[in-house]
Amino acid sequence: MESGLFSVSIDFETSHLFFPTIIHWILGGLFALILITKVAPFMVAVKRGERTLPIIGESRDNFRFFGTFALIAAYFYLMAVVGDLFPYTGYGFLFVSIAFVLLMSLLYLHEWTKKALVIVVINAVVAPTLAWFVLAKLFTITLP
Template identity: 40%
Template sequence: MASLSELFKVHIDFDQSHLFFPSIVEGALLLLLLAIAVVHGPELLAQWRGGALGRRLSQWQVDTKRLLGCLALTVVYFSAMEPVGRLYPNSGIGFLLTSIVYGFLLSWLFVHGINKRKIFLLSMSSVLTPLLVWLVFSHVFKITLP
């Protein structure tokens, strides 16, 4: 039987610590999905049965290039994060480098009328945002990133 002092000790498995926050986010998203289904589900079901929702969905226009580009970039982003992160383990460099590239390319995909000013703003945003997140998580909260 463990002593009382053992109850107040925290043991961290650094090989698994990066899975802690994604699990929390996943749980929160599932709870939000459930809340949406409970609150709006009956109304959407009634609209579907009445045909109103089907008519609205059939009129929906999809920007296929941007949709598929976003999906492809997201798959590449998540797939590349761990291999890039292995270059400098437990430093978050994989997150930082892949997030900079992902943010820039995703912004480029969705911004209309690209010019020098917009490229500069995209570049600054793509570098500064992941850098700020990386600094806060890695250095302030001491949370390992991939």
């Protein structure tokens, strides 16, 4: 094989790291750009007293705040538990995702009207089912 301008040599032991390295550098650069253009001026304004830090000193809805953490923790725990009942089918993902989307939507629903509840239930069934169908059936990705 000739070595020259149009020859390519690939080191297969490290070739899989090429694009992740580029992506890491791009993400790092974007993060630095955000820090410089957004966070630094905001912190200067906080130091001058023109703005306040978010969350500190503000009221929050503790029920929704801690309910969200509880639902997320339960979601990941129960996905494994239910997934073990139906191994290699993705039903753990499907059933737990339906319950998770339903409960999360109900947690953040402000007006409990019949129309809103119907929309929440339809969304809770259709969205995870569609995601499960695309991932598990079309792309044959193993789900818990």
